[in-house]
Amino acid sequence: MNKVYGPDLRLQALFCAPQQSRRTSLTGSAQRHLTQPLHNRAVLAFFNDHHVLPLPPGHRFPVSKYRLLHERVERELPEVRLAPAPSASDGELALVHEPSYVSAVAEGRLTPAQQREIGFPWSPGMVERSRRSVGATIAAAQAALREGIAGNLAGGTHHAYPDRGSGYCVFNDVAVAARLMQAHWHRDHRRLLRVAVIDLDVHQGNGTAAVFRDDATVFTLSMHGAKNFPFRKEASDLDVDLPDGCTDGPYLQALDQALATLWARHADEPPGLVFYLAGADAHEGDRLGRLKLTHAGMAERDRRVFAACAQRGIPVALVMGGGYGRLIEETVDVQVSTWREALRAWHGYARR
Numbered sequence: 001m002n003k004v005y006g007p008d009l010r011l012q013a014l015f016c017a018p019q020q021s022r023r024t025s026l027t028g029s030a031q032r033h034l035t036q037p038l039h040n041r042a043v044l045a046f047f048n049d050h051h052v053l054p055l056p057p058g059h060r061f062p063v064s065k066y067r068l069l070h071e072r073v074e075r076e077l078p079e080v081r082l083a084p085a086p087s088a089s090d091g092e093l094a095l096v097h098e099p100s101y102v103s104a105v106a107e108g109r110l111t112p113a114q115q116r117e118i119g120f121p122w123s124p125g126m127v128e129r130s131r132r133s134v135g136a137t138i139a140a141a142q143a144a145l146r147e148g149i150a151g152n153l154a155g156g157t158h159h160a161y162p163d164r165g166s167g168y169c170v171f172n173d174v175a176v177a178a179r180l181m182q183a184h185w186h187r188d189h190r191r192l193l194r195v196a197v198i199d200l201d202v203h204q205g206n207g208t209a210a211v212f213r214d215d216a217t218v219f220t221l222s223m224h225g226a227k228n229f230p231f232r233k234e235a236s237d238l239d240v241d242l243p244d245g246c247t248d249g250p251y252l253q254a255l256d257q258a259l260a261t262l263w264a265r266h267a268d269e270p271p272g273l274v275f276y277l278a279g280a281d282a283h284e285g286d287r288l289g290r291l292k293l294t295h296a297g298m299a300e301r302d303r304r305v306f307a308a309c310a311q312r313g314i315p316v317a318l319v320m321g322g323g324y325g326r327l328i329e330e331t332v333d334v335q336v337s338t339w340r341e342a343l344r345a346w347h348g349y350a351r352r
């Protein structure tokens, strides 16, 4: 079914609000990122690992990877400028999420079943970290529109739906940021900002696909393990189902085809912003991924995505997505490599 343009009442509300309230819909620190000139041009990376996610002992989620990634990027990639993530406001979250869900999360009123589906126990720390994960992707998208490439050292919470969280995802950072960037773009340029989501996390971006199912302005591409979570998939604009054990060659071939389809579908009007979910869980060392990509294959994947966007001059907001390595250092190796490729591509944008 072809998607149709439809008025989005929440976006309309944002466009039609008085100038002052539109501007104050941004959080203070996000607004500063918008208005302050950059003194030393660099790739901006927003982090939120200083806000602790309290988990019980033995919990499966590898929360330490965020701090490890932060430390390694700081040490190994000095051209990446690290900045603390701002917090997303209720108004920003309501661009995608039901206000009743946002307040239930904020006030700890989710049912035990809803909390179990998310996979984290509720705590004020979980709420703040989830808000900042969205805030980081918003800030990254704003910076990408200025600088070419910017990113979030976390994010990619693509299993979150408007009315519920799932699979370690509370709010859908990319969906919120996409809608907010479209609103800002329309406010500032009176033009439509087309967005493409290139989701290469090994799990389908089901929440994102559902959010944008009837929205022709946001193209959702998901390449994922056919037999992996979520077991009931949504329809993205382009879904590529991969078999268990998929190796570098077939994966990269499928990626080339998917990207060619993405550009072909946008031959007349290319997207003005790409969100890239560079999930590290397609790596062969991942305990949940079920694919067999090597480090070289993962790096080549990232290179092809960045190169395809750079060639077309399309800004890229990078988010990390999942990564559950048997050795967590391997997940972090993959993510550092993604940032290295981002930096390499960014030099191309900086020269434009």
Ligand SMILES: [Zn+2]
Binding pocket: 201, 202, 203, 279, 281, 321, 322, 323
């Ligand atoms: Zn994943």
